[in-house]
Amino acid sequence: MAEAKPTLSDALVKRWRIRSSRLIADTRSSLVYRVQCDDQPDAIVKQLKPSGLHELPGLDFLSWRDGNGAVRLLDRTETAALLEDAGTILLRDYRLLHGEDASNSVVVDLVNKLHSGSSSPQPAELTPLKRHFQSLYVRAADTSDPLFDVFSYCTVIADDLLATQANIRPLHGDLHHENIISDDGGVWRAIDPQGLIGDPAYDVANIFGNPDGAFADIVDPARIITLTLLFAKTIGCSKEKILRYAIAHAGVSICWSFEGNDRISAGGNASERLAFFKVARRLLEAGAVSV
Incomplete structure (x- = not known):
């Protein structure tokens, strides 16, 4: 039997009004999803794993850049971020x-x-x-x-x-x-x-x-x-x-x-x-x- 793919929590789905999500990366530090939300363009959700908490300063960096040179941070929780979709x-x-x-x-x-x-x-x-x-x-x-x-x-x-x-x-x-x-x-x-x-x-x-x-x-x-x-x-x-x-x-x-x-x-x-x-x-x- 194939192993079930990780899914976003109900809390994140509700917070960002996510209609659909697709896992696009599963790394040592995080899970990354491309999502469709009710009230905004397609976006990316990055969910940090316990081994990826050292990347939290990176979210602070994105907030500081505010879209200048880096993908824009749209919203965040303690360990998850809703990000602008930079493309493919x-x-x-x-x-x-x-x-x-x-x-x-x-x-x-x-x-x-x-x-x-x-x-x-x-x-x-x-x-x-x-x-x-x-x-x-x-x-x-x-x-x-x-x-x-x-x-x-x-x-x-x-x-x-x-x-x-x-x-x-x-x-x-x-x-x-x-x-x-x-x-x-x-x-x-x-x-x-x-x-x-x-x-x-x-x-x-x-x-x-x-x-x-x-x-x-x-x-x-x-x-x-x-x-x-x-x-x-x-x-x-x-x-x-x-x-x-x-x-x-x-x-x-x-x-x-x-x-x-x-x-x-x-x-x-x-x-x-x-x-x-x-x-x-x-x-x-x-x-x-x-x-």
């Missing part, structure tokens, strides 16, 4: 059709919007970058870990970056090609923010290891250098800072994969991030982005 066109698929340069232009435009000011006060409960990197620090403390050299290297970089943050502001915290979505009108919006606060150079770090399925591009030194130059100009910081944040993020991303029972296996996130780390480390130590 993933930047990952757009990149396949239109190429890397077109995809990067979308990222740059969106980062500029996400990092623009707001007339509303900044959210008080955003996650500091230091806490965001906690899994890396835990792993780096274990000298018996087979990847101790990797985690130790990333921790040294993270320590320096976090101690010298500049232009600290609210950050999306999880920008990548599946968290950037467009509707048929070509309006791009970011979804699923982590809700961080810190140096804006971190907000582009995850782009280096994406999109899924583009391993050859992810480990291509020319692409890494191109992204470094592009994002340094976008953020207004040094090229070296951009690359170092990408390296530090690769380290913590491996740690998160391990926490999700991924291992250094062919095709897995941990394997891809480790391969990227090795290439990016060589570029950094060779001074490829120092001028």
Whole structure:
């Protein structure tokens, strides 16, 4: 017998006058539904699981952005949110059709919007970058870990970056090609923010290891250098800072994969991030982005 799919609670159905719902994602952290409501356009409901409560600051971030660069938060309860439906066109698929340069232009435009000011006060409960990197620090403390050299290297970089943050502001915290979505009108919006606060150079770090399925591009030194130059100009910081944040993020991303029972296996996130780390480390130590 097929396992029954999770359904929305009666309380949420009543609160948002939901006529119909369809489960579109079931992740470690949340359930996501596309819904039809009585008195508004189609929308998205995101229901956080107990393991996803660390994403609550992301809802605060969406409220603060108020639709500028990110999907609009329409209403929320303690652990569920009613969101604007951003559309169905993933930047990952757009990149396949239109190429890397077109995809990067979308990222740059969106980062500029996400990092623009707001007339509303900044959210008080955003996650500091230091806490965001906690899994890396835990792993780096274990000298018996087979990847101790990797985690130790990333921790040294993270320590320096976090101690010298500049232009600290609210950050999306999880920008990548599946968290950037467009509707048929070509309006791009970011979804699923982590809700961080810190140096804006971190907000582009995850782009280096994406999109899924583009391993050859992810480990291509020319692409890494191109992204470094592009994002340094976008953020207004040094090229070296951009690359170092990408390296530090690769380290913590491996740690998160391990926490999700991924291992250094062919095709897995941990394997891809480790391969990227090795290439990016060589570029950094060779001074490829120092001028």
